[in-house]
Amino acid sequence: MFVIAVIALVISISPLTNYFMALISESVENDRVDAYISRSGSVNLFYLIESVLLIYLILKFRIQFYQSKKGTLILNGLYLYVLINIMALTNASFIRFGWYYFIFLVLALPQIFQFIQQLEIKKLFKMSIYLYYSLLFFRLLIVYDDGDFMPYKTIFQDFDRNSQWEFMDKR
Numbered sequence: 001m002f003v004i005a006v007i008a009l010v011i012s013i014s015p016l017t018n019y020f021m022a023l024i025s026e027s028v029e030n031d032r033v034d035a036y037i038s039r040s041g042s043v044n045l046f047y048l049i050e051s052v053l054l055i056y057l058i059l060k061f062r063i064q065f066y067q068s069k070k071g072t073l074i075l076n077g078l079y080l081y082v083l084i085n086i087m088a089l090t091n092a093s094f095i096r097f098g099w100y101y102f103i104f105l106v107l108a109l110p111q112i113f114q115f116i117q118q119l120e121i122k123k124l125f126k127m128s129i130y131l132y133y134s135l136l137f138f139r140l141l142i143v144y145d146d147g148d149f150m151p152y153k154t155i156f157q158d159f160d161r162n163s164q165w166e167f168m169d170k171r
Contacts, residue, residue: 001062001079005055008086013043017091043089051085056079056107057112064115065108074111077104 011017058079079103088094109129119129123149 001058002055005051005083005086008083009089012087012089012091015089017094044137046090047085047089047095051082051089054082054085055158057108058082061112061115065111071111072102077101078108 060076060092062075065071078101080100081104084094084098084101088098113122116125
């Protein structure tokens with residue numbers, strides 16, 4: 001598992017992913033795809049940190065996961081999620097493929113929590129998960145689109161949010 005993750009990392013950092021995305025862009029002929037390709041280049045440290053931590057957890061708890069069919073499914077799905085995150089290090093367009101496998105992360109974290117025997121490490125693990133997802137939530141809420149997700153508006157509410165994307169609302 002570690003060797004495959006390292007190979008995916010090398011492929012992700014190499015210009016090979018940009019080459020494949022350029023091929024897709026030429027065949028699709030869509031301006032949005034071109035825009036996604038132009039944004040690629042630098043390594044996303046958040047994906048790298050998450051991938052490294054998850055690979056560590058996969059390798060540490062793989063024996064416990066492989067003791068049942070359900071655990072095997074969850075671990076393999078989590079591994080696919082990590083591989084897609086690794087492939088998305090330099091091109092954020094790939095991360096959308098990982099969203100399908102995010103459910104395995106949601107299923108694996110409570111299993112890992114159950115596998116941990118030491119009470120202090122269990123508390124640290126739980127606190128780390130809360131902290132990570134809280135920071136991620138506030139980062140997306142505040143930084144992404146300049147906080148344009150505030151205030152949230154449903155389709156049933158009839159008021160103008162005065163957001164930067166107001167012109168795209170379907171009314």
